[in-house]
Amino acid sequence: MPRPETVASGPGSRALVVDLIRSAGPISRVELVAATGLTQPTISNIVRHLLESGVIREGGRTASTGGKPRTLLEINPSALFAVGAQLGFESMTFVAAGVGGGTIARQLVDGAALEDPELVVERLADQFRTFISTAGLPVETVAGVAVVVPGPLAARDGTMFRSPTLRRWERFPLLDRLVARLPVPVLLDNDAAAAAVGEFWTRRVARTESFAAVYMGTGIGAGVVLDGALHRGASSNAAELGHVSIDADGVVCSCGNTGCVERYAAPAAVLAEARTASDAFNDLGLEWSENATGPDFDRLARAAVNGHDAARVLIERSAERLAAAIVSFNNVLDLDRIVLAGPSFAVAGSLYVRVIRARIDRSSFARQAHETHVEIAANPRDSAAIGAAALVLQSSVAPGHGPTLER
């Protein structure tokens, strides 16, 4: 039996200290010792490291109560920046965030589409330089950039091993190429996982909450945060909500399972249903593109929100199916809070929230014991990029939890 990780000396303690300073600060070293149970030398080491890296700063002293006044520590709101880059089929989104988590710049450019991966990485690197320059961020103040992609990653070598969205990218050594071309440390992760961390961070969700973000872009995914940490599972493939089945005898999915909800509820499935009754949607000017489903799905979603009957039926059906999978997902995890994030919730998120909330209230196993809150992200389109920036900040203050920054 392998030895458990040490409790106090690992990166978990550094993350805990930063989180305490963020949530309870300004706070003194003595109070940190009391709140963490870590020794005074351990706290001193962690604090020194965080001061040196500019993550926190000293700010004021406690009022004297007879004893020696104590120096207070607080988050340094501006010394360090992080960039998140979401690489999708249709668009590439950059955001920059300060340590406090607030977004300070955003830029949207063309996505990967069917372009050669090598050229896309080159373009991403160029756009990154333009982006930080436009945002007025000297490169030496950028702690790193996290690139997040749709689809599962082989954690060790940073390649995608299956992506219905970016097929050309399977087995492409993405992390290596990014490290070679970008002037700052790089981290690579899944978009849904990033969105969960971002929502957890920016909403200031309590560590004790069982929390998930449901992410719908081209596909459907999720990220789960338990005890304040992303639950990644045995191989970083946990929370694959899109591949929770809603019909064991249903259609065979490319993943090998049957009846995966992604095949019934994601934008491509909704548009395929619309196409079988295309007369009802003549007024919407749909383009029926097979690759870029986003614009058509947004048109359909907008029509649904505006009272277009046929569109509303389709969107509500998608929501009902997604809700059915979320009930199973919730019966496995018993969650306090679910946030809907991702570009496909940007237009009709309110419809999805209503349907999913109603089904959870009606069908979740634990509904008599407690409520599972269902909410929409403040900015569903940018959730993954914002979350990516949060991953950089987490990784730079507590390397070793999840993917690390590579240079």
Added chain:
Amino acid sequence: MPRPETVASGPGSRALVVDLIRSAGPISRVELVAATGLTQPTISNIVRHLLESGVIREGGRTASTGGKPRTLLEINPSALFAVGAQLGFESMTFVAAGVGGGTIARQLVDGAALEDPELVVERLADQFRTFISTAGLPVETVAGVAVVVPGPLAARDGTMFRSPTLRRWERFPLLDRLVARLPVPVLLDNDAAAAAVGEFWTRRVARTESFAAVYMGTGIGAGVVLDGALHRGASSNAAELGHVSIDADGVVCSCGNTGCVERYAAPAAVLAEARTASDAFNDLGLEWSENATGPDFDRLARAAVNGHDAARVLIERSAERLAAAIVSFNNVLDLDRIVLAGPSFAVAGSLYVRVIRARIDRSSFARQAHETHVEIAANPRDSAAIGAAALVLQSSVAPGHGPTLER
């Protein structure tokens, strides 16, 4: 935002120290300081507490290497015993275990059936006294008894709030009555959760593994162990595998969801299917009891294992449906290992393992990244009772994790 729990002063550290002594012992205090990162005074406090409670003992000293020889600590294999009691419809199983986790006594008596809960608790208390007396365990050496039941518990007041198996027990103040009648501290938990802890403990599964026990008795449940701790969810209702849907348009379950796998794969469902073609099963002498499904299910399972075609078709269909739900469950959790436990796997467990393993290998999302091992419990009938005993041991060395012993 509430403050995070302290790292070093909580019961987690006590559990960590016991686990280190169990897995790496004999070990000295100095080595414990190094391995945990906890301070010397904290380790001294924990060790003193564990020595006083008889969980560990001092055993020998390190060889002198110039410095002062150090006293070594080891688990005390016999000073403390725990009793697990599984209370089911058909039977009540008692087991006693030492700190090492080994079962030292076992007894099976009649279950709750349709009897008045008050009388069943009285009988359970009488049986407990008989059991420890027969096993030769003085009452003062018994750290406590954990009673485990089918169905979810309201964690705060120890009542069952829904149980398809023990309907008369809903809202019965079970924990209060047990505490009033039993002469040792009492803990109450769910049978599937207990089985997971028991399998994790007795198999010496590594803390780093993502682990689950799938539990099938009258109903279907599961327990999930992540980072060495039971994942209980927001309201102790996580891992409700029986209520993962395999058909969003399927039958309405008493839980409020549709298509719950329990309605398709559990013993009652299998027997209902058998009844619709009862001629094929005339040779098995089935009793068709509606309440006690166990004996008929065991007969059917035994026939399936022995090559009875009609029985085999039904058992394999049950296994396929259960496997479909387990694939969704695994796609949410990304597990390293799944163990099948519970009395309904006692006879045809090998058939279930084969079907479930094949479906996981074929359909699990992460199958290209890593294998999810599927195994059968060494003793499926006693898993929950053995796990209950493990819960007592955990709770007596680390109160505060999960339900606590009450007296």
